[in-house]
Amino acid sequence: MTTSASSDVLDTARRAKAAAAELAPQPSGVRDAALLAIADALRARTGEILTANAADVARARDNGTGEAMIDRLTLTAERVAAIAADVAHVVTLPDPVGEVLRGSTLANGLEIRQIRVPLGVVGIIYEARPNVTVDAAALCLKSGNAVLLRGSGSAYASNTALVGVVRDAIGTAGLPADAVQLVPGESRDSVKELMRARGLVDVLIPRGGASLIRTVVEESTVPVIETGTGNCHVYVDEHADLDMALRVLVNAKASRVSVCNSAETVLVHAAVAGAFLPRALSALAGAGVTVHGDAAWQAAGDAVLPATDEDWAAEYLSLDIAAAVVPDLDAAVAHIRRWSSGHTEAIVTRDQAAARRFVAQVDAAAVMVNASTRFTDGAEFGFGAEIGISTQKLHARGPMGLPELTSTKYVVTGDGHIR
Incomplete structure (x- = not known):
């Protein structure tokens, strides 16, 4: 200078x-x-x-x-x-x-x-x-x-x-x-x-x-x-209301993709994957979202791209989402611990015990239960215009x-x- x-x-x-x-x-x-x-x-x-x-x-x-x-x-x-x-x-x-x-x-x-x-x-x-x-x-x-x-x-x-x-x-x-x-x-x-x-x-x-x-x-x-950056996850639990989960997922991913509180990865419990994945793929496609998925997601839809470590780590800030099926809540938490940026993580479930475990075990600035990641925002929290979101x-x-x-x-x- x-x-x-x-x-x-x-x-x-x-x-x-x-x-x-x-x-x-x-x-x-x-x-x-x-x-x-x-x-x-x-x-x-x-x-x-x-x-x-x-x-x-x-x-x-x-x-x-x-x-x-x-x-x-x-x-x-x-x-x-x-x-x-x-x-x-x-x-x-x-x-x-x-x-x-x-x-x-x-x-x-x-x-x-x-x-x-x-x-x-x-x-x-x-x-x-x-x-x-x-x-x-x-x-x-x-x-x-x-x-x-x-x-x-x-x-x-x-x-x-x-x-x-x-x-x-x-x-x-x-x-x-x-x-x-x-x-x-x-x-x-x-x-x-x-x-x-x-x-x-x-x-x-x-x-x-x-x-x-x-x-x-x-x-x-x-x-x-x-x-910090926002590599935010939505976990759909085995006890989730699937209609609710679909609304939360589409809003978290597609309502505004260029912001740090948009979802970048969806994790789905294996017990509900058969019922949820086809509906999720249809809804995400309708919103213009490209899915980068694991083998289970690829089997559920021809348009799903194979996911790599780069996808799990990505803050896309675009109409893209990484997707995986997990065997249980512990696996979802382990995935989030591995790849999360510590911004916002969400669980959709009707099981209060599962919600409490998720909240206790996930280390993030904000944890959502049955709500979109998009709510992590100073104005939405009632703080007025925020100076930033600290991770x-x-x-x-x-x-x-x-x-x-x-x-x-x-x-x-x-x-x-x-x-």
Whole structure:
């Protein structure tokens, strides 16, 4: 990276740190007013945003980008309206800043309280999805954090337009505009500089494919909250309601394939395979899904492709699904333990004992019982727009809402106490 470009990234981080110090003590009402201003500005300037996005989409198509990534990149008037609605919804959520997690008065009279405080400066490194730009800004502002946004070059025009709208809105609402900034530069060098801005950036959150996440986790000197890929499974138990299982499977796989909570593998208990596989193949074919299956699935349908280890490991993000028949629940759990990315796993069963065993034995950020994997989402969980879905176990796990964007500090109050 050139000295000038490196200086640009660090200058941006310094401004964010100063803005974070100014933002943190602002009352909740001021931050909420800024969020409402953002929502209004998004609606008012939708045309400007869509023009910028259209340029990004056209460039992506010219570059031969796959349809799954183009879907993530594309904004429509309806999607912008939904983003604005999400921002307005964040206003209605409880402000975590200042919440007392625990407190006590010691025998010597000292009062001790542990309270939630903003993390400070949050860096978001993400791919393609411009909605993340506004979601991240809204959640960070609500929780008193400044945010540095480093989206992919493919969405640079969209992100520039969105950040411009957000900065104008919060500036008129009385918050420092530098609380929301786009990291300068479109090359990977600017990402590396952001990852090394320890002391200026308090935490990084990568959102995207496995390669991006691995790079940030392995190379960053700034603390990282890892958001993992979604190799999600649906297990159809021997005691499943097969009509329910069919609805859950088709929704989990085909309702939106380009997202991390879509199902990538279906496992079916051998006891119900004879009845379920023909129906599943018909329903999946009707949804345009290609099945990559084991011998049992191949025997059930001529169009089934043979599955390999690459299929069991795949996060397709496309109209493809891996499929296997398993002898029992233990085998399903073993398969999931071997191949799961730890995002979301689902069981369909009417047997509560089987459901309890599955929940206890499967290690994932979210486990669904008789529900689609597509529910692993901050908005669906009632958190508002999420900052990401963490698949690690420290400092957060699962959909990350407002509380996950805070740390804590202890406030100790005495009356001239000495030790």
